[in-house]
Amino acid sequence: MTSFKTASVNASTLLVPREGLVWLENAAPRPHWSKPFLINHKITTAIDRAHRERESEGREILRDQIESENSDLRADVRKFWMSEYRFLENILSMEQLVTYAPGFLALARNMPKKQVYCRRLVVNKFLDTHEIEMNQFTIKLRNQFVRSSVILYPTSKLFIAARKFIDLANRSADQSVQTNRWRIIMMVRSMHMMTDNEICSFFCREDDYFRELSLLTELVRKFRIECVEIFKVSGEEINRFWVPAKQSTEN
Structure with a gap:
């Protein structure tokens, strides 16, 4: 009651x-x-920022791996796809980035x-x-x-x-x-x-x-x-x- x-x-x-x-x-x-x-509130922004800060080490490792995998691409192609990846970093969680990474690498080579x-x-x-x-x-x-x-x-x-x-x-x-x-x-x-x-x-x-x-x-x-x-x-x-x-x- x-x-x-x-x-x-x-x-x-x-x-x-x-x-x-x-x-x-x-x-x-x-x-x-x-x-x-x-x-769209300062609380959601602050919590998202806090999660990203806790994930910062893992995000840096994953970004380095993506850059390494793309290192043999032509310079302009590599620059384009790394720009796209950094954009995705701004909206995706670490778990989402890890899940999507193989698909992203395939697109960088084929699209x-x-x-x-x-x-x-x-x-x-x-x-x-x-x-x-x-x-x-x-x-x-x-x-x-x-x-x-x-x-x-x-x-x-x-x-x-x-x-x-x-x-x-x-x-x-x-x-x-x-x-x-x-x-x-x-x-x-x-x-x-x-x-x-x-x-x-x-x-x-x-x-x-x-x-x-x-x-x-x-x-x-x-x-x-x-x-x-x-x-x-x-x-x-x-x-x-x-x-x-x-x-x-x-x-």
Whole structure:
């Protein structure tokens, strides 16, 4: 039973990691553009920066390995692909970079620069045919997606990824305090209602799960979200919140 005391309890108390979760061995990390929404806030920026600093040694080792593997390429080709890799470093986690490294090296040897530019043009034109709520934040997201998608996704999945991105951009366009606060509440409530299997399927890897818990803990404290606000959310509201993302996944 919810008591009056519950109303004054910060929702961070709900973000304790579950015990006994069974994660798949060697599961790939969740793709960068697969998140349901993005919150553009100094807290998310600070947490991302802290993760990158902790990963700095591993990132440097991996970058050196990529440079070494590309050392026999023609100078202009090597320069182009290392520029692309450094761009990916700015948006991908260490786990994502490690997973993608073999594919990146294969592209550096087999995909001409002209083909990369052509693929960007095609993606841009595809996005132009769909309605995206444009503001400073979504313009930045779109530029990042166009540049990264043409080397992260094969041709067969490129437009599927683009449709999902359109949904992500539109769901993330409104960065007002009220809307971000609602997103956080819905995410915490969703996680609270997920089964163990759903948690493992959604986050793919334990590290991704812990990172999300860490981020949400800081956000609920910053936005002063209380437990009573979380428990007020009904299953119907949860379903309505996730409908756009589900529709995008099905297309």
